[in-house]
Amino acid sequence: MLSQAKLQRINELARKKKTQGLTPSEAEEQRLLREEYLAVFRKTFRDHLDRITVVEADHH
Template structure:
């Protein structure tokens, strides 16, 4: 997990590295903290990707609305004002 203290310590070691240099122990600590930080970032990305919800999975049209949400009426065989051309509706159904 990425905490404020973790980021502050990584930054403090980076500043010291640029000015006075790091001892071997500090270099090891810096390496360990950076690995911990990257592990946290990777976990956040994986979590975000796992929470993506695809609209297409719910039977939506190219306009982004589900077939049940459409309220505009169409003449038979015409494309909807939303640009939907999904062909999911029965030809006898005047509601798109």
């Protein structure tokens, strides 16, 4: 899971991008944070899917 501080920074950069724009270093920071967020999201989602068991109903 991504730390609360990193999530806050992602949101902070997103707000700044909409209002003022980002410096090149902030844009790179945002890109890296988003990549990290998506990697964590994908892993969590995949782990969740791997634990799902499909049970078929008996149709008699």
